[in-house]
Amino acid sequence: MQTSARLLPWLAGLSVLCLTAGGIWGFFFTPDDFRQGSTVKIIYLHVPAAMMAINGWIMMLVTSLIWLIRRHHVSALAAKAAGPVGLTMTVIALVTGALWGQPMWGTWWAWDPRLTSFLILTLFYLGYIALWSAVEDPDTAADLTSVLCIVGSVFAVLSRYAVNFWNQGLHQGASLSLDKEENVADVFYLPLLVCIAGFVLLFVTLVLLRTRTEIRARRLQSLLARERMA
Amino acid sequence: MPDLGKYAVAVLGSYGATVFLLAVLVGVSLWRSARMRRALREVEARQGTTHG
Numbered sequence: 209m210q211t212s213a214r215l216l217p218w219l220a221g222l223s224v225l226c227l228t229a230g231g232i233w234g235f236f237f238t239p240d241d242f243r244q245g246s247t248v249k250i251i252y253l254h255v256p257a258a259m260m261a262i263n264g265w266i267m268m269l270v271t272s273l274i275w276l277i278r279r280h281h282v283s284a285l286a287a288k289a290a291g292p293v294g295l296t297m298t299v300i301a302l303v304t305g306a307l308w309g310q311p312m313w314g315t316w317w318a319w320d321p322r323l324t325s326f327l328i329l330t331l332f333y334l335g336y337i338a339l340w341s342a343v344e345d346p347d348t349a350a351d352l353t354s355v356l357c358i359v360g361s362v363f364a365v366l367s368r369y370a371v372n373f374w375n376q377g378l379h380q381g382a383s384l385s386l387d388k389e390e391n392v393a394d395v396f397y398l399p400l401l402v403c404i405a406g407f408v409l410l411f412v413t414l415v416l417l418r419t420r421t422e423i424r425a426r427r428l429q430s431l432l433a434r435e436r437m438a
Numbered sequence: 439m440p441d442l443g444k445y446a447v448a449v450l451g452s453y454g455a456t457v458f459l460l461a462v463l464v465g466v467s468l469w470r471s472a473r474m475r476r477a478l479r480e481v482e483a484r485q486g487t488t489h490g
Contacts, residue, residue, distance in 0.1 A: 235453070236440060246442040250452045257456070296463045303459075304452040311448050410460070417467050424474045431481045 209423065212416050219413040226406030233399040241396075250308040251392070252400055256407035258301035258326070258367075264294030264411060265329065265357070265364040268336075272354035282423065284350035287357065288340050289418035293411055295333040302330065321370035322379040325363050332360035346426065 234252035241248035268290050274283040305323070306316040317323065336356055343349035366373070392400065442449050 231453075240443075245445050246440065246449055247445045249442075249449050253452055253456045292466075293463065296459055300456050300459050303455045307448045307452045307455070311445055414463065414467055417471055421467070421471045421474050424471075424478045428474065428478045428481060431478075431485060431487065435481070435485065 209420060212420055216413065216416055219409055219416065223406055223409035223413050226402055226409055228406075230399050230402030230404075230406050234396075234403060238395055238399060244312060247308055247311055248396060250304050251396060252403040254301055254304040254308060255400060256404045257297045257304065259404060260407050260411050261294055261297040261301050261326070261329065262364050262368050264290050264297060265333075265360060267415075268294065268357050269361045269364070272350075272357040275350050276354050281350075281426070282419065284346075284354070285422040285426065286415060286419045287353065288350075289422050290411075290415045291333060291337045291340065293414045293418065295330070295337065297407075297411070298326065298330040298333055301326065320379050321373070322367060325366035325370050329360065329363045329367050332356070332363060336360065346429075 230252060235249055238249070240246045268287040271283040271287040271290075274280050275287065309318070310316050336353055339353050339356055340349050343352060370379075
C-alpha cells in the first residue's frame with residue numbers, strides 16, 4: 209500500500225501529461241488524411257481505447273490465473289478493480305468506432321468478425337462485473353469470475369486477430385505494425401504513440417487506485433464482521 | 439480550432455464522448471476511494487485498530 213501510494217501521484221501526473229499532449233498534438237497539429245479527411249483524428253481515441261480494452265482483459269486473465277494457482281488475494285482484487293476500467297475502454301472504442309464508421313462505411317454498425325467479437329467482449333465485461341456483485345462470498349466470487357475471465361479470453365484474442373483469421377468484414381487490419389508499408393504514416397503515428405502511452409498510464413493509475421479501494425473494502429468487511437461477532 | 443468540415447459532428451462527438459466517459463470513470467473511482475478510506479478510518483478508530 210505504501211509503494212502504491214508513492215507511485216500513484218506520479219502515474220496520474222504522467223497519464224494526464226501524455227493524454228493532454230497526445231490529444232492536443234493529434235487534434236490540432238496533424239493534417240487530414242487524403243481518404244478519411246478529418247475523421248482520422250478519431251484514431252487517437254479509438255485505437256488506444258480498443259488496445260486497452262483487450263489488454264485490460266489479458267491483465268485480468270493473468271491476475272485471475274495467479275488467484276487460481278497461488279490464492280493471492282490482491283491479484284483477485286486487482287482483476288476485480290480492472291473490470292470497470294476495461295468496460296469503459298470497450299464502450300469508448302465502440303462509440304468512437306460507430307462515430308467513425310458512419311461517415312466512412314455508411315453504417316454505424318456491421319456484423320463484421322472484429323466488431324462482433326469486440327461486442328461479445330463487452331458483454332463478458334458486463335457479466336464479469338455482475339458476477340462479482342452477485343456472489344456474496346469473496347473467495348467464491350473470485351473463483352467464478354476467474355473462470356469467466358478464462359472463457360472470455362477467447363473473445364479478447366478474437367477481437368485482436370479477427371481480421372487476420374477471417375480476412376473479411378469492413379474493419380481494417382492493425383493500424384500499428386512493424387511492417388513500414390502497413391503502418392500509419394509518421395505524422396499520425398507519433399501523436400498516436402503518445403496517446404497510447406497516456407491510455408496505458410491512465411489504465412494502470414486507475415487499476416492501482418481501485419485495487420487500493422478494494423483492499424480497504426475487504427479490510428472494512430472483516431472489521432465489521434469482527435464487530436458483529438463480539 | 440482546425441476545420442473539420444463535414445465530419446465535425448463525428449470528430450467532436452468522439453472527443454466529447456471519450457472525455458465524458460473518462461471523467462465519469464475517474465470521478466467514480468476517486469469518490470469511492472475517498473468514501474472507503476473514510477469508512478475504514480471510522481471503524482478503525484472505533485475499534486482501536488490501525489492499518490498500513
